[in-house]
Amino acid sequence: MEDGLFSITSVQLQVPADVNTILYVVFFMGLIVFQFAFGTRIQVYFALNDIGRGLTKLKIMKDKSRKEAIDYLVNVGKSPNDPTQRVDQFLDYVTIMPVGIDPQGLVNKIDHVVTTNNERVRSEVTALVGQGQNNPVTVSISENLLEVATSLNIIHKVVRHYYLLGKKTNSYFTLIQLQMLMPMIIQESDALLNAVDSFKVGQPVGDGIGPVVVSKLMVGKEKRVIAKDTVIATTEYKGRTLHVLKADGPMAYVGQPGVAIKKVIEEMGVKPSAIIMIDAALKLEGEKTGEIAEGVGAAIGGIGVEKFQIEDVATKNKVPLYAILVKQSILEAITVMRKEIAEASEKVTQVLQRVIEEKTKEGDEVVVAGIGNTLGVAQ
Secondary structure, three states: OOOHHHHHHHHHHHHHHHHHHHHHHHHHHHHHHHHHHHHHHHHHHHHHHHHHHHHHHHHHHHHHHHHHHHHHHHOOOOOOOOOOOHHHHHHHHOOOOOOOOOOOOOHHHOOOOHHHHHHHHHHHHHOOOHHEEEHHHHHHHHHHHHHHHHHHHHHHHHHHHHHHHHHHOOOOOHHHHHHHHHHHHHHHHHHHHHHHHHHHOOOOOOOHHHHHHHHHOOOOOOEEEEOOOOOEEEEEOOOOEEEEEEEOOOOOOOOOOOHHHHHHHHHHOHHHHHHHEEEEEEOOOOOOOOOEEEEEEEOOOOOOOOHHHHHHHHHHHOOOEEEEEEEHHHHHOOEEHHHHHHHHHHHHHHHHHHHHHOOOOOOOEEEEEEEEOOOOOOO
């Protein structure tokens, strides 16, 4: 009886165990099937919601920058007519880059297109500005505000394009890539929007650290225009002749340092022993704002035309290129100059003096270029 009891009891205990195993397997297989059948759709749903929220933020930023530009033209520029329609047309203004099939002479073609674009933009802005035409600072600030509005308008359009395309085609990979990029896109767009307030008040921005340093070398010296929106002055330091150049301030311009350096060497007949460039540099996460880095090469951003011009003339004349960089984030570069960046100017001056002393000798000529936006930085 006991054996039979134990046998019956054992059977009763095994049946529930088998049922649990079967249920577990069924549940697990169902989960796998559900994942393959509906998992991607669920991820697409969440991606669309996430991107949609980011797209709404971008639209708000775009509309705000547009309104700020229009208000500045009306209130400060004293535009004689309502500039709204012209501003909306300006936001969709495009620059078509030259064909790159034949690379020979491509830089000169790009330079021609970019120069034409800059002249067109300035003429358009000058036409929009009324009584402010007599104030070059107002014109330059208006240009920068419109460029910010244009950039945010383009960013919003591109993001919206891929959002709608991914939604239309139900493309998971398109949406997930855009979703991963959205935090960085929002961060850069927010930096551009914050730059609006900096430009409106006309205060120096972080990118102007190069002009700030060289402007101190220009104090009390005769300045003259050497290229479009670019000035130069000559000074001395411990027996060396320094040819110091920067964009013409306090307007919000970056000038043409490439053209200027080329003229100094080829037209003025200067034979420099070194070209030293001072510019802002984007820091990596974890680096401190205001840190100084030294290097070699043409320290200048942009589309590449100015960089090519400087490298070309330096190579032909066998002039070494030295760089002094001040670390900062993209937000710090285009907003009002932070205390850490402003205080770094003294350290940069010390580094500049050391480089001159170490890399040149008495009687040599040196070209020193302060690269960056000169908003609020005179000379």
